[in-house]
Amino acid sequence: MIRYPSLNEGTTIGVTAPSSGVKVELHGLLRLSFNRMEMQGFNVVCGETIWTQNKAKSSPAKVRAIELNKMMRDDQIGIIIPPWGGELLIEILEYLDFDNFKSKWILGYSDTSVLLLAITLKTGIATAHGTNLIDLRGDFSDNTTAMWQSVLSTKTGESIIQYSSEKYQKEWKHSDPSPCIFHLTEQTYWKAIQNTNIKIQGRLLGGCIDVIRHLFGTPFGDVQHFQKNHLNNEPVLWYLENCELSTTDLRRSLVQMKLAGWFDNCSGLLFGRSDANQPIDNYTAEDIYKELYEELQVPIIYDIDCGHVPPQMTFINGAYAEIEVKDGRGSVKQSFKH
The missing domain is CATH 3.50.30.60 (LD-carboxypeptidase A C-terminal domain-like)
Structure with a gap:
């Protein structure tokens, strides 16, 4: 049995960096992304890990895992979207508290797909392979990318169709x-x-x-x-x-x-x-x-x-x-x- 989270209007987005964080000179990209999400009616809650990047990771594995575990248990957070992927997400898997994860969406790709696949295989909770947060900072999204909200708003038992890009x-x-x-x-x-x-x-x-x-x-x-x-x-x-x-x-x-x-x-x-x-x-x-x-x-x-x-x-x-x-x-x- 698969458990499907649901994206509710105006929910809170948790932003954490289970792989790479964002270097200081690129923090403006994060703020643009937050503003765009807030303009669409979402609340945004940031972890500490997103603001730092050193030695090919946002922070040590246990620090990243603790932050993600906390967000996965937090009833106020309805979806988690990392800034982007990276290289060393696999380091955190052994520290994740899969048994206590609430059913909520995680959206991303690249290195984030290690987390997505591991969660679905371990828990049966559906996860979403798609855009990352940084790529949602534009004035608008193309039709293909923009479908993430409609797909994640689909209810259990319902269906949704996407078409290839032009x-x-x-x-x-x-x-x-x-x-x-x-x-x-x-x-x-x-x-x-x-x-x-x-x-x-x-x-x-x-x-x-x-x-x-x-x-x-x-x-x-x-x-x-x-x-x-x-x-x-x-x-x-x-x-x-x-x-x-x-x-x-x-x-x-x-x-x-x-x-x-x-x-x-x-x-x-x-x-x-x-x-x-x-x-x-x-x-x-x-x-x-x-x-x-x-x-x-x-x-x-x-x-x-x-x-x-x-x-x-x-x-x-x-x-x-x-x-x-x-x-x-x-x-x-x-x-x-x-």
């Missing part, structure tokens, strides 16, 4: 800010191995493969136990995105996922766009997808709106999803089923 961002232009943060210039086109038109369904799980792969073989990555105890052995539909892995490292990681049993009882795989997918010795990401298809015999869709090449949809770990791709356009229907 355009995506090819490169970050931090020196040239735009009213909606992203510069969406390239035509979005979802692709699939074998068939151009495809439908798949299953329970969503996933995140940034660079970091969630480190959950293999740990108490925080027991997919089989989760499937049996929370999903009644329904198949998993994996969504994955590659931040920085070389093409060969991506292949190694996916083979490891397979050998670890994460792809047992899997209905398909979805891959986000990635700048890291550069060929090595003529070996491309598309080659990897074709090999996976031959090995797993499940549908594989790629270049979807997920990850470090924005914009991105909001994917709910644990939700029942129906994905359809037709002539490069995609739709994602998520049902909040127990």
Whole structure:
């Protein structure tokens, strides 16, 4: 059984940094983000960890864990949104008080996806893979990003549909800010191995493969136990995105996922766009997808709106999803089923 939090109007957003905090020279980005959230009717409560960053983390692991544990127990906080990802979130997992976590949304991506996946696998509480707080500081959000509020406001038993973006961002232009943060210039086109038109369904799980792969073989990555105890052995539909892995490292990681049993009882795989997918010795990401298809015999869709090449949809770990791709356009229907 999956437990779905619900986003209520005017709720309080807890902002903590379970991975990276924000250096002093970028504190203005945080304040802009807070102002934007408050203009939308939310209250904002800040932790201490968000204001500091040193040695590739916001603060020591136990300090980060204590702050997150406190926010997860606080009835006044309805959703937690970290400023952004980082590198070393995995350090805090052993100090988290999973048994006493209240049912509330956590939203983010990149290194945050380690926390999201671990919480859903350990507790059965749904978590939200989507935008981070810093990317919500603009005057407005593009239609794809802006769906986070509608998705997280969906009630248990209800469904919501998101559609693929019209355009995506090819490169970050931090020196040239735009009213909606992203510069969406390239035509979005979802692709699939074998068939151009495809439908798949299953329970969503996933995140940034660079970091969630480190959950293999740990108490925080027991997919089989989760499937049996929370999903009644329904198949998993994996969504994955590659931040920085070389093409060969991506292949190694996916083979490891397979050998670890994460792809047992899997209905398909979805891959986000990635700048890291550069060929090595003529070996491309598309080659990897074709090999996976031959090995797993499940549908594989790629270049979807997920990850470090924005914009991105909001994917709910644990939700029942129906994905359809037709002539490069995609739709994602998520049902909040127990």
